[in-house]
Amino acid sequence: AHPVVAIVGRPNVGKSALVNRILGRREAVVEDVPGVTRDRVSYPAEWQDKRFTLVDTGGWEPDARGIDASVALQAEVAIELCDVVMFVVDSRVGATATDERVVQLLRRTKKPVFLVANKVDDAAQEHEVASLWSLGLGEPRPVSALHGRGVADLLDDVVKVL
Numbered sequence: 001a002h003p004v005v006a007i008v009g010r011p012n013v014g015k016s017a018l019v020n021r022i023l024g025r026r027e028a029v030v031e032d033v034p035g036v037t038r039d040r041v042s043y044p045a046e047w048q049d050k051r052f053t054l055v056d057t058g059g060w061e062p063d064a065r066g067i068d069a070s071v072a073l074q075a076e077v078a079i080e081l082c083d084v085v086m087f088v089v090d091s092r093v094g095a096t097a098t099d100e101r102v103v104q105l106l107r108r109t110k111k112p113v114f115l116v117a118n119k120v121d122d123a124a125q126e127h128e129v130a131s132l133w134s135l136g137l138g139e140p141r142p143v144s145a146l147h148g149r150g151v152a153d154l155l156d157d158v159v160k161v162l
């Protein structure tokens with residue numbers, strides 16, 4: 001089986017947009033309404049001749065446990081089944097209380113974690129991601145899933161650890 005790269009993060013940060021960018025086609029459903037990806041969905045992906053399975057986590061529907069617990073639980077499952085984690089945050093919003101729940105899980109895992117700061121659509125916004133160093137997950141990687149900015153550099157480093 002190929003190594004599994006899981007994309008985790010709260011609703012609307014651009015996980016599905018990032019999946020589409022990595023696949024090079026629009027397969028994952030991108031929605032302005034948070035929580036549209038209902039299940040974990042796996043896609044065969046390839047970069048630099050390395051094959052891996054990309055898992056778009058979703059289903060972050062707030063249920064009886066509430067949104068924070070739902071996101072944390074889904075992230076926990078994803079972290080368990082994957083080999084590498086891409087944790088996506090919205091660079092325009094910064095880390096929220098919901099993100100913080102996931103951050104605590106990620107700090108505990110020994111698996112490689114990439115901190116992806118999405119929605120950095122132009123160079124002028126790049127410096128804003130520096131504050132995300134404080135999450136303790138290493139270097140924030142500025143990307144724009146929408147425009148493709150920074151995604152190749154990120155993938156180069158992800159496949160190095162596969």
Ligand code: GDP
Binds near residue numbers: 018145
């Ligand atoms: P998900 O819930 O995390 O899967 O997020 P989606 O991929 O569905 O995206 C949520 C919203 O953010 C949509 O309106 C996207 O068009 C928007 N979005 C995603 N990536 C970017 C980006 O790089 N830049 C900007 N400006 N918007 C983005």
Ligand code: MG
Binds near residue numbers: 015016029030031036
């Ligand atoms: Mg989605």
